[in-house]
Amino acid sequence: MTGRTGPADSEATRKPRRSTQQKSAISAELSTLGGFVSAQELHRLLNASGSGIGVATVYRQLNRLADDGEIDTVTSPDGERLFRSCHTAEHHHHIVCRQCGTAVEISPPVEQWLDDVGRSNGFTAISHTFEVFGICADCSTSAETS
Amino acid sequence: MTGRTGPADSEATRKPRRSTQQKSAISAELSTLGGFVSAQELHRLLNASGSGIGVATVYRQLNRLADDGEIDTVTSPDGERLFRSCHTAEHHHHIVCRQCGTAVEISPPVEQWLDDVGRSNGFTAISHTFEVFGICADCSTSAETS
DNA sequence: TCCACTAGTGATAACGACTATCAATAAATA
């Protein structure tokens, strides 16, 4: 066997991760934005700032960050995936503004309840998506004064 | 008043609806299936039964049936829309089997709770998607005996 | 510091679900 570096890692969990400029740019942009954005829009924003980052890389890093639990994802009503920088470790949900992407975190008490309902119906391996959208205070006031 | 049943329709809500063989075939197939199916799979099933129905028509009728509230829709974890014949008038949710599409209806107490949480955070026009997937009893037992 | 190795990048093609188009067809109504 050739000198494989790293600790006695189980090869199933192995995931080499190299820190690149692109990944930093993406994380940084997500942090400054604060709210949820689509991959496409993030790509637009980054390129507007003169970084010739490719769209494939944006998708790749976004997916990877999501896998690593460093960012949260949400699927918009029309099927587009949205991302936002978030370091809350536990499982939680959001209310997301349809207009500007601003979000607040919520923790509904449905998690345990769900498991019970599923089990009592013979269902196992239960997963759920609970996504809430609305119009935030800022967006609704600025809409009135239009 | 022309023999139109139901409320005095405002022309904005007017929607002429003609009963075709295709629509009947789709509804029938949905009824016999019982569970959730994608438009693509439904199209496949219908064509396997020798009805040269077009895929565009399947999508059209499915969307229309959903608009009219005659069927329920759910979005699978990978973004595909699923449909099933269901005549429960009120808003409700399902636990759907990832494998065979079998579903049971659930009515979580999150509806009102959600509105309150949203309002207390300044959010209005709140909409939500609450979708639950799992493996039904039948599918999990048949998987064990593989 | 330089090198070898390979993860990561990016232009682009491909994919898949879904919708728009439009000439042809078949319900509805008189």
Next chain:
DNA sequence: TATTTATTGATAGTCGTTATCACTAGTGGA
């Protein structure tokens, strides 16, 4: 039956996302 027009269906197009693959650039060792 004749007229009208909603509906159909083959097909091209849209759009978000992923696969390819030659090239670039982190990384760890010499």
